[in-house]
Amino acid sequence: xxxxxxxxxxxxxxxxxDLEALFGPNGGCAGCWxxxxxxxxxxxxxxxxxxxxxxxxxxxxxxxVPGLLAxxxxxxxxxxxxxxxxxxxxxARSRTLAPVDDRxxxxxxxxxxxxxxxxxxxxxxxxxxxxxxxxxxxGRLLEAYPVDPRGATADAWLYTGLASTFLxxxxxxxxxxxxxxxxxRKAVRGTR
Numbered sequence: 001x002x003x004x005x006x007x008x009x010x011x012x013x014x015x016x017x018d019l020e021a022l023f024g025p026n027g028g029c030a031g032c033w034x035x036x037x038x039x040x041x042x043x044x045x046x047x048x049x050x051x052x053x054x055x056x057x058x059x060x061x062x063x064x065v066p067g068l069l070a071x072x073x074x075x076x077x078x079x080x081x082x083x084x085x086x087x088x089x090x091x092a093r094s095r096t097l098a099p100v101d102d103r104x105x106x107x108x109x110x111x112x113x114x115x116x117x118x119x120x121x122x123x124x125x126x127x128x129x130x131x132x133x134x135x136x137x138x139g140r141l142l143e144a145y146p147v148d149p150r151g152a153t154a155d156a157w158l159y160t161g162l163a164s165t166f167l168x169x170x171x172x173x174x175x176x177x178x179x180x181x182x183x184x185r186k187a188v189r190g191t192r
Contacts, residue, residue, distance in 0.1 A: 006070035006077060006122055008129035016060055018069055020053075022076040027053055028112045029159060034067065034081045037088040037109045068129050070113075070122050077117040080126035081110040082133060085143065096178045097145050105185070106134045108144040111161050123161055127169045135188045143185045144171065150180060 011019055027033040031048035033056045039047065047055060059066045070078035085107040091097050108130050113122045127144075134142045148163040163173075163182050171184040 006072050006125045008068050008070045008080075008125055010065045010133065011060055011067050011069055011079075012065070013061055015069055016057060018071075018076040019056075019060075019067075019079065022069065022079055022114060023112065028079070034079070034110050034112070037081070037090045040089075065133075067110075068126055068133060070126050070129075072117065075114075077114045078122035078126055079110075079112040080108060080123075080130055082106060082108050082130050084139075091145075096181050097183065098177075100143075100175045100183055100185075103141055104139075105141040105143040106130075106137075106139045106188075108142065108161070110159050112159065123165050124169065127161070127165060131169070131186060131188055139188055141185055142171075142188055143174075143183060145181060145183055148180050148182055 009015065023033065027049055031052055032044075033049075033052035035044055035047065035052040035055050039052075039055070044052065056066065064083075066083055067079055067081040069076050070080075083106065085091060085099070085105045088107055088109055091107065091109070092099065108127070111123050111126060131142055144161060144166050146161040146163040146166050147158055149158075163184065166184045167173075169186070171186040173182045174185045175183040
């Protein structure tokens with residue numbers, strides 16, 4: 001019997017405890033708290049764990065929606081970071097992930113899926129919900145920076161998602177400056 005598709009909701013102050021429960025005491029991946037793309041390296045490194053947690057909490061408490069949570073029933077099982085690209089200054093400084101053009105885009109930068117839920121469609125559900133999230137906010141383009149591995153790859157290195165997941169969701173490759181890191185985009189249709 002197939003598993004029910006996770007329900008995806010935006011992260012809000014009332015859902016902060018669910019995000020903390022999902023990320024656990026280590027903040028997802030080694031104290032990142034999904035601040036890697038938002039902060040300069042030195043500041044991110046200095047804030048690992050506690051500082052990065054507080055930085056993300058301030059974003060959520062301030063009314064920003066820095067990501068989406070996937071739920072299986074009441075259990076948080078997945079996370080997707082999403083925001084307008086300009087909120088991720090590290091992308092602009094990356095040679096591999098530098099802007100393709102000057103069009104305004106939203107970016108999916110990160111996923112975190114609870115162990116035991118990986119490989120069960122959570123990332124695909126988050127990608128679909130991200131498209132809808134951008135559409136509701138008037139965005140026209142959604143971009144992502146997945147991995148296109150050339151062999152077996154540890155889960156820890158797949159935090160930006162797999163290229164195949166995005167291609168199945170209707171994204172298309174628009175640039176590839178590294179053999180394993182395409183930039184993919186999807187046009188988001190408005191509500192008319």
